[in-house]
Amino acid sequence: MKILFVGDIMGSAGRKAFMDIAIPMKQRGEVDVIIVNGENAANGKGINPDMAAKFLDAGADVITLGDHTYDQRQIMNYLNEENRILRPANFAPGTPGKGWVTVQTSAGALTVINLIGRVFLNPSDCPFRTADKILKLAPKNQPIFVDMHAEATSEKMAMGWHLAGRVSAVVGTHTHIQTSDSRILNDHTAYLTDAGMTGSKDSVIGCEREAVLKRFLTGLPARFEPADKNVSLEGFRVDCDRTGKATLAEHVRIQHEG
Numbered sequence: 001m002k003i004l005f006v007g008d009i010m011g012s013a014g015r016k017a018f019m020d021i022a023i024p025m026k027q028r029g030e031v032d033v034i035i036v037n038g039e040n041a042a043n044g045k046g047i048n049p050d051m052a053a054k055f056l057d058a059g060a061d062v063i064t065l066g067d068h069t070y071d072q073r074q075i076m077n078y079l080n081e082e083n084r085i086l087r088p089a090n091f092a093p094g095t096p097g098k099g100w101v102t103v104q105t106s107a108g109a110l111t112v113i114n115l116i117g118r119v120f121l122n123p124s125d126c127p128f129r130t131a132d133k134i135l136k137l138a139p140k141n142q143p144i145f146v147d148m149h150a151e152a153t154s155e156k157m158a159m160g161w162h163l164a165g166r167v168s169a170v171v172g173t174h175t176h177i178q179t180s181d182s183r184i185l186n187d188h189t190a191y192l193t194d195a196g197m198t199g200s201k202d203s204v205i206g207c208e209r210e211a212v213l214k215r216f217l218t219g220l221p222a223r224f225e226p227a228d229k230n231v232s233l234e235g236f237r238v239d240c241d242r243t244g245k246a247t248l249a250e251h252v253r254i255q256h257e258g
């Protein structure tokens with residue numbers, strides 16, 4: 001199974017890059033599966049049902065989210081109705097949506113799990129114990145892909161080792177800055193501390209840099225808008241066999257020529 005994971009989609013520039021770069025890769029048969037973190041698709045703040053449906057209709061297999069999950073009110077019902085969009089599994093029980101799913105792809109069944117960290121983020125249940133609980137329920141001996149949405153590199157690396165040998169891949173999201181440490185842990189689990197962001201690189205983690213700089217320089221409130229110049233898609237390419245053992249782990253960055 002050839003998987004492309006796409007890092008946080010930032011605003012309209014990120015959405016366009018995703019449609020122009022990732023979807024054709026699947027259409028050309030370069031990848032079998034696309035998983036995409038969409039938590040910043042709607043002007044940096046969450047995702048709305050129309051955007052999510054457009055990604056899924058075009059060929060995305062599963063959408064993951066993060067701390068911006070509930071920024072768009074209309075997404076609440078959609079999270080309950082659409083199977084192929086996840087919010088972190090360790091959010092408080094009873095909140096809209098679900099945190100893991102098994103989907104049928106053109107290359108077989110795939111389980112995707114979305115988790116959120118607790119270091120420098122709002123309180124959530126324990127992502128490590130949540131992952132253990134899900135793995136008891138999830139189908140065995142087939143691919144399992146984990147998006148660990150977290151701020152701290154240590155917490156993401158710890159999750160990589162916690163799940164090493166038990167899942168096909170653990171990828172970090174949220175910082176919007178790609179790391180270069182892609183590797184396979186314990187000869188089984190593809191790992192990358194952060195997949196990066198799909199959006200403008202002439203920005204501060206996807207936002208117009210003037211407003212961000214103004215806030216750093218003055219401390220005054222400023223309205224952040226997604227930037228749109230010099231856009232690239234960033235993510236993680238993972239191959240795994242039918243049993244779920246990873247054979248390839250590569251961070252990817254592709255310039256958007258649009």
Ligand SMILES: [Fe+2]
Nearest residue numbers: 008039040174
């Ligand atoms: Fe993000």
Ligand SMILES: [Fe+2]
Nearest residue numbers: 066067068174
């Ligand atoms: Fe985030």
